[in-house]
Amino acid sequence: MIKNIFYMLEPKLVTFFKKYSYSKSDFFKDVLAGLSVSIVALPLAMAIAIASNLPPERGIFTAIVAGFFISLLGGSRFQIGGPTAAFIVTVAMVNMRHGYDGLVLATLMAGVILIIMAFVRAGELIKFIPYPVIVGFTSGIALLILFSQLKDFFGLSITNMPPDFINKLILYGQNLHLFNPYAVGVSVVSIAIIFFMQTKYPSIPGPIVVVVLSALVVYLFHLPVETIGSRFGGIPSMLPSPSFPVLSFEKIRAVFPDAVTIAVLAAIESLLSAVVADGMTETKHKSNTELFGQGVANIFSVIFGGLPATGAIARTATNIKAGAISPISGISHAVWLLLFMIFLSSLIVKVPLAALSGILIVIAWNMSEIKHIKSIMKAPRSDRAVLFITFALTVLVDLNFAIQTGISLAAILFINTMMKTTKIRAYDEEEETDDPDAITKKIVPEGVEVYEIQGPLFFGIAESLVDTLTTMEVTPKVFILRLRLVPMVDAAGLHAIETVHDRLQHKGSTLILSGVNKSVNKYIQKTKLNHMIGEHNICDHIDKALARATKIINGLN
Numbered sequence: 001m002i003k004n005i006f007y008m009l010e011p012k013l014v015t016f017f018k019k020y021s022y023s024k025s026d027f028f029k030d031v032l033a034g035l036s037v038s039i040v041a042l043p044l045a046m047a048i049a050i051a052s053n054l055p056p057e058r059g060i061f062t063a064i065v066a067g068f069f070i071s072l073l074g075g076s077r078f079q080i081g082g083p084t085a086a087f088i089v090t091v092a093m094v095n096m097r098h099g100y101d102g103l104v105l106a107t108l109m110a111g112v113i114l115i116i117m118a119f120v121r122a123g124e125l126i127k128f129i130p131y132p133v134i135v136g137f138t139s140g141i142a143l144l145i146l147f148s149q150l151k152d153f154f155g156l157s158i159t160n161m162p163p164d165f166i167n168k169l170i171l172y173g174q175n176l177h178l179f180n181p182y183a184v185g186v187s188v189v190s191i192a193i194i195f196f197m198q199t200k201y202p203s204i205p206g207p208i209v210v211v212v213l214s215a216l217v218v219y220l221f222h223l224p225v226e227t228i229g230s231r232f233g234g235i236p237s238m239l240p241s242p243s244f245p246v247l248s249f250e251k252i253r254a255v256f257p258d259a260v261t262i263a264v265l266a267a268i269e270s271l272l273s274a275v276v277a278d279g280m281t282e283t284k285h286k287s288n289t290e291l292f293g294q295g296v297a298n299i300f301s302v303i304f305g306g307l308p309a310t311g312a313i314a315r316t317a318t319n320i321k322a323g324a325i326s327p328i329s330g331i332s333h334a335v336w337l338l339l340f341m342i343f344l345s346s347l348i349v350k351v352p353l354a355a356l357s358g359i360l361i362v363i364a365w366n367m368s369e370i371k372h373i374k375s376i377m378k379a380p381r382s383d384r385a386v387l388f389i390t391f392a393l394t395v396l397v398d399l400n401f402a403i404q405t406g407i408s409l410a411a412i413l414f415i416n417t418m419m420k421t422t423k424i425r426a427y428d429e430e431e432e433t434d435d436p437d438a439i440t441k442k443i444v445p446e447g448v449e450v451y452e453i454q455g456p457l458f459f460g461i462a463e464s465l466v467d468t469l470t471t472m473e474v475t476p477k478v479f480i481l482r483l484r485l486v487p488m489v490d491a492a493g494l495h496a497i498e499t500v501h502d503r504l505q506h507k508g509s510t511l512i513l514s515g516v517n518k519s520v521n522k523y524i525q526k527t528k529l530n531h532m533i534g535e536h537n538i539c540d541h542i543d544k545a546l547a548r549a550t551k552i553i554n555g556l557n
Contacts, residue, residue, distance in 0.1 A: 008121070008286075008288050008289065009118060009119075009288065009289050009292045010286075010289065011072065011073045011074065011075070011289060011293065011327070012074060012075050012076055012077050012285070012286060012289065012327055013071070013072060013073075013326065013327040013328075015286075016077060016326050016327065017326075020326075022325075022326065026325045026326070027328065029323050029324070029325050029329075030324055030325050030326055030328040030329040030332055031328075031329075031332045032322065032323065033319055033322035033323050033324035033325075033329040033332075033333075034319075034324075034328075034329045034330065034331070034332030034333035034334075034335070034336055035332070035333075035336050036205070036318060036319075036322035037080050037315050037318050037319045037322065037329070037330075037333040038333045038334075038336035038337045038340065039205050039208045040205040040207060040208065040314070040315055040318050041063050041067070041080070041082055041312075041315055041333065041337060042060070042063075042208070042211075042337060042340055042348075043207040043208060043210070043211045043351070043356065043359055044059075044082075044083075044207060044312075044315070044359065044363070045059035045060050045062060045063040045082055045083055045337075046059050046060060046228065046348070046351070046356060047059070047356040047357075047359050047360045047363075048083040048084065048085060048087070048088060048307075048360070049062075049083060049307060050152075050228075050232075050353065050356060051085075051088045051092070051145065051148050051149065051360055052083075052087070052088050052091040052092045052095065052307065053092045053095055053096070053161075054091070054095060054100070054307065055232050056228055056232060056235060056348075057235045057236055057305075057341075058305060058306055058307055059082075059083045059306075059307065060235070060337060060340075060341055061239060061240070061301070061304055061305045061306040061307075062082055062083040062301050062306030062307045062308075062309050063082035063083060063309075063334070063337050064239065064306075064334045064337045064338050064341070065239070065297070065300050065301045065304045065306055065334070066081050066082055066083075066297040066298065066300070066301040066306060066309030067080065067081050067082045067297075067309075067330060067333055067334040067337070068297075068330075068331055068334035068335075069081075069293060069296050069297035069300055069301075070082075070270075070293050070294060070297045070309065070311065070330065071327040071328075071329075071330025071331045071333075071334070072293070072327070072331060073289075073292060073293035073296050073297070074270075074289065074290050074292075074293030074294065074297075074311075074327070075123075075274070075285050075286030075287060075288065075289030075290035075291075075292075075293060076270075076273070076274040076277055076278075076285040076286075076290055076311070076316075076327075077277070077281070077283050077285070077326060077327060078277045078280075078281060078283070078316055078319050078320050078324050078327075078329070078330075079270070079273060079274055079277060079285075079290070079311045079316055079327075079330060080311070080312055080315040080316045080318070080319050080329075080330050080333060081270070081294070081297055081309050081310060081311050081312065081330070082309055082312055082315065083306075083307050083308070083309055084269060084309070084310050084311075084312050085141070085142075085145055085360065085363045085364065085367060086138070086141055086265055086269050086310070086367070087262070087265060087307065087308050087309075087310070088141070088144070088145050088148065089141055089144045089145070089148075089399060090258065090261055090262060090265065090308075090399055091103060091307055091308060092148070092163070093163055093258075093398065094106055094255065094258045094262075096163055097258075098251075098254060098255055098258075101245045101246065102245075102251065102254070102255050102258075103302070103307070103308075104244075104245045104302040104303075105245045105247070105251060105252065105255050105259075106255040106256075106258040106259040106262060107259070107262055107298050107299075107301065107302040107307070107308045108245070108298075108299055108302060108303075109252070109255065109256065109259035109263075110259045110260070110262035110263040110266065110295075110298055110308065111263075111294075111295045111296065111297075111298035111299035112295065112299070113259060113260065113263035113295070114263050114266060114267060114291050114292070114294050114295030114298065115291075115292055115295035115296065117263070117267060117288075117291050117295075118288045118289070118291040118292035118295065119288075119292075121288050122267075122288070122291065123267075123271065123286075123287025123288040123289075123290065123291050124287060124288075126267050126268060126271050126287070127271075129268065129407060130383075130386060130406070130407065130410035131376075131383075132376055132379075132383045132384075132386040132387040132390065132406070132410065133386060133387075133390050133403065133406035133407055133410055134268065134272075135369045135372045135373060135376060135387055136386065136387045136388070136389070136390025136391040136394065136402070136406055137390050137391070137394045137399060137402050137403055137406065138367055138369050139367070139368050139369045139373060139391055140390065140391045140392075140393075140394025140395045140399075140402065141367065141394060141399070142364045142365070142367035142368040142369070143364070143368070143395055144165065144394070144395060145360060145361075145363065145364040145367070146361055146364040146365075147165065147168055147169065147172075148161075148168075148360075149357040149360045149361050149364070150172055150357075151172075151357075152183065152187075152226070152353040152354055152356070152357035153183070153184065153187045153354065153357045153358070153361065154176065154179040154180065154183060154184055154187075155179060155180025155181075155182065155183025155184065155225065155226065155354060156172075156175050156176075156178060156179060156180075157175075157178065158171065158175055164396075165395050165396060166396070180224065180225065182223045182224055182225050182354075183225050183226070183352075183353075183354040184354075186214055186217070186218065186223070186225055186352050186354040186355055186358070187354045187355070187357055187358040187361070188358070189214075189358075190210040190214055190354070190355045190357075190358030190359065191358045191361060191362055193206060193209055193210050193213065194206035194207065194209075194210060194358070194359065194362045195362070197209055203321075205318070206362075207359045210355050210358065210359060211351050211355060211356075211359075214351065214352050214354070214355035215227075215347070215350040215351045215352065215355075218350070218352045219350055223352075225352045225353075225354055226352065226353050226354070227349065227350055227351060227352050227353065228348065228349045228350070228351050228353065228356075229349030229350060231353065232349075233349075234345065234346075234349055235341070235345040235348050235349055236341075236345065237341060237342050237343075237345045238341070238342065239304050239305070239338070239341075240304060240305040242303045242304055243303065243305070244303065257400055258400070260400070261399055261400040261403070262298075262308045264403060265308075265310065265399075266294050266298060266308060266309070266310040267291055267294065267310075269310040269311055269312075269313075270290055270291070270294050270310045270311035271285075271287055271290060271291075271311075272311075272313065273310075273311030273312060273313040273316050274287070274290055274311060274316075276313050276316065276317065277316050277317075277320060280317065280320050281320055290311070294309070294310060294311070297309055314363075314366070315333075319333070373387065382410075382413040382416075382417070385409070385413070386406055386409050386410045386413065389405065389406065389409060390402050390403070390405070390406035390409075393405055393406070415460045416460070418455070418456065418458070418460055418461075419460040419461055419464075421455050422453065422454065422455030422456060422457070422458075422460075422461045423453070423454040423455060424451060424452075424453055424454075424461075424464065424465055424468050424469075425451065425452050425454065426449070426450070426451050427439035427440065427444065427449075427450040427451070427452070437484075437541075437542055439452070439482070439542065442542060442543070442546060443546070444546065445478075445546070445549060445550050445553050446553075447476055447477035447478065447553050448476060448477065448478045448479075448480060448546070448549045448550075448553065449472075449476035449478070449479050449480070450480045450482065451468070451469060451479070451480070451481055451482065452481075452482035452484075452485065453465070453481070453482065453483060453485065453486050454485045454486075455485065455486070455487075456486065456487055456488045456489070456490075456493075457483070457486045457488070457489040457490070457493035457496070457497075457520075458488070458489070458490045458492060458493055459490055459491075459492030459493070461493070462492040462493055462495065462496035463496070465493075465496045465497075465500065466496050466499050466500055466503075469481070469500045469504075470499075470500060470503040470504065475504065475507045475508070475509050476509060477508075477509060477510070477552065477553055478509065478510050478512060478549040478552050478553060479500075479504055479509055479510065479511050479512065480512045480513075480514050480542075480545050480546070480549055481497075481500070481511065481512070481513055481514065482514045482515050482542060482545075483513055483514065483515050483516050483517070483520060484514070484515025484517070484542075485515075486517070486520055487517075487519070488519060488520070489519075489520045489523055489524075494523060494524070494527050494529060497511075497513070497524075497529060497533075498529060498532065501532060501533055510537065510549075510552050511533060511537065512537045512538075512539065512545050512548055512549060513533065513537065513538045513539065513545075514539050514540075514541070514542050514544075514545035515539075515540065515541065515542060515545075516538055516539070516540060521538070524538065536548065
């Protein structure tokens with residue numbers, strides 16, 4: 001068993017070197033790919049940290065430390081990890097409520113949760129989160145990111161920003177006339193440059209072009225635009241010493257819901273990114289290994305002064321397009337970022353915040369899922385309801401509540417759909433069919449009633465089954481319940497069969513089960529329902545059930 005666990009959690013880096021030969025030219029390709037990704041990651045890491053109401057260096061720490069461990073221990077060959085825009089709203093809220101120490105504790109707990117998820121093989125379960133829920137909270141986060149950046153986009157001098165969407169919107173409306181035209185100009189041009197580079201020169205990272213050009217223009221022309229240096233001061237040129245938060249039961253209890261949110265977000269984002277990478281490269285990631293790597297990475301990220309981290313889809317795609325061969329590219333991306341921080345920290349502080357806001361607004365647009373929202377609008381009404389409710393709750397309440405409500409609503413609507421697909425029909429309601437076992441082609445003795453269940457026998461249909469079979473005006477002498485089209489049964493379904501048996505017996509009638517498959521019969525045996533009904537009244541075919549019913553009618557019990 002231990003051997004299986006180690007194999008399940010074996011990093012993709014180890015798996016790769018076991019399977020492939022790795023040459024010096026491959027190493028140089030990985031190093032160059034890592035350089036390309038680091039150039040993209042540097043401005044994004046700073047922008048995400050600032051948008052989370054934290055100093056920009058915390059984003060760089062995250063990209064270095066978490067990026068290193070995600071590539072070292074993760075389950076995707078090309079995954080690039082670091083701070084992502086999806087965490088901005090959650091990180092800002094946790095930091096506001098509990099301070100940075102509370103954020104560190106929540107992220108540490110999230111890391112442990114991710115490791116536990118890996119050990120219990122929860123990687124495969126993430127795919128069961130409904131698609132409209134993912135699109136709903138992702139587009140909701142995108143809108144919140146957009147509004148969080150309007151302060152720097154317009155250069156507004158607002159010291160205390162309210163956390164909730166409505167009050168933030170009101171405050172913007174009250175202060176919009178105080179906008180800084182230079183900041184607006186830098187932001188608009190930054191957005192235009194990014195879209196221009198994406199269209200005309202997609203191989204050149206637009207964000208790094210924006211950062212360099214905007215810093216030069218603001219510095220050379222002395223534009224009155226706030227920069228990283230003017231707001232935050234200098235950036236350290238080395239990683240901080242490891243530190244741990246003060247632990248207390250009250251603090252753990254207070255941040256636990258946030259820890260769950262961070263863990264779920266990290267799991268969803270990283271596995272989505274890994275799936276995207278698989279589609280681009282025709283490879284296969286190891287989902288549980290990826291969760292393990294994400295857990296370790298998040299723990300070390302905050303120990304070294306960082307933020308929550310996960311797989312970054314855009315940076316992973318950049319890594320692949322840059323010619324990456326192995327997870328060494330992700331490790332080298334972390335090393336390059338460390339070198340940038342050591343040698344370029346004095347230049348990084350010249351970057352204007354308006355340019356970073358422009359970068360994040362583009363990210364918000366890319367996250368908005370407009371194309372996927374349009375496709376869901378053509379889906380059933382229930383999917384549209386889940387999408388809009390999840391979106392609205394993400395924007396107006398909080399992400400944790402939105403995900404819980406979205407999943408719960410999707411589950412309830414799915415159960416309702418399953419209830420409608422499961423049918424309970426009498427034999428005289430059957431249509432003509434080529435099925436040789438159709439009850440219309442059998443001789444049913446007088447005093448025998450035959451009903452058939454088509455679909456899973458679960459809690460959603462249990463009450464309907466009891467009502468249908470026990471509220472007849474005339475109770476038959478024998479009641480045959482056909483289960484040949486029942487693929488599964490749950491505890492409520494078994495209890496419903498027991499209730500039907502008891503009520504029919506009380507009225508002097510006998511229940512016979514027909515067409516019971518091995519899966520259903522296993523649970524009938526486990527719950528001792530076979531002793532109550534009688535083994536001779538549980539048949540594997542309708543002919544045997546009818547023969548048994550004939551004996552009962554004729555008094556040959």
